[in-house]
Amino acid sequence: MNNEASGTKLYLIGMPGSGKTTLGRTLAVHFGLPFLDLDAAIVAQAGQPIPAIFQQYGEAHFRRLEAEVLRTVVARPGPLVLATGGGTPCFHDNLTVLNTNGFTVWLDVPEPVLAARLAATAETSSRPLLAATGPTAMWLRETLGARSEFYGRARLRYAAATEPVSVLIAQLRTAGFALSDR
Numbered sequence: 001m002n003n004e005a006s007g008t009k010l011y012l013i014g015m016p017g018s019g020k021t022t023l024g025r026t027l028a029v030h031f032g033l034p035f036l037d038l039d040a041a042i043v044a045q046a047g048q049p050i051p052a053i054f055q056q057y058g059e060a061h062f063r064r065l066e067a068e069v070l071r072t073v074v075a076r077p078g079p080l081v082l083a084t085g086g087g088t089p090c091f092h093d094n095l096t097v098l099n100t101n102g103f104t105v106w107l108d109v110p111e112p113v114l115a116a117r118l119a120a121t122a123e124t125s126s127r128p129l130l131a132a133t134g135p136t137a138m139w140l141r142e143t144l145g146a147r148s149e150f151y152g153r154a155r156l157r158y159a160a161a162t163e164p165v166s167v168l169i170a171q172l173r174t175a176g177f178a179l180s181d182r
């Protein structure tokens, strides 16, 4: 089965800072697939950056837009690697859409590692949900606590901070995600 014929889409889910964008690009190169970042697709569709969408219209509007753009991406023919937004699986039944139209992987990264990464990238990133408080331990604990129920329903859990990418690729093969390595 070649890539086009399989049509399988690979969806990376997980907390902000878990490495969805970084790993997504790596896997896309490895499997010779297109890569898409859902946040970038939302920005393109809205014509404004994510913090501006939150500020102008609020989170509920952002979540509707996110759900709409996700469904458009999922409906496209052909395979891809998609880095979702941190909250994507937790709203508007998006997780069901992902799980019924491709292969979901949760990048499970421990809270202290997330805290360090978010602090290190706070200056350069635009994370409106963190902008008010910064990546406090409390925000991380509460958010991870609330979201784990959704993330935990991914087809695969990948300990992204400790396991090499080769472990995930092997897990994908075992789970039946059949694509050609490059």
Ligand SMILES: Nc1ncnc2c1ncn2[C@@H]1O[C@H](COP(=O)(O)OP(=O)(O)OP(=O)(O)O)[C@@H](O)[C@H]1O
Pocket (backbone or CB within 6 Å): 014, 015, 016, 017, 018, 019, 020, 021, 022, 023, 039, 083, 085, 086, 117, 121, 125, 127, 160, 161
């Ligand atoms: N496996 C890794 N080991 C060490 N650092 C990593 C790893 N993966 C990602 N990072 C670093 O962690 C930070 C966050 O990575 P990335 O932007 O890919 O996460 P993300 O899940 O896409 O975040 P967001 O939800 O904000 O888009 C970046 O500085 C990146 O370089």
Ligand SMILES: O=C(O)C1=C[C@@H](O)[C@@H](O)[C@H](O)C1
Pocket (backbone or CB within 6 Å): 015, 016, 039, 050, 084, 085, 086, 087, 088, 126, 127, 128, 129
């Ligand atoms: O964790 C979240 O809820 C978010 C993460 C980002 O990827 C963006 O999708 C947005 O800032 C919301």
Ligand SMILES: [Mg+2]
Pocket (backbone or CB within 6 Å): 020, 021, 022, 037, 083
């Ligand atoms: Mg990202």
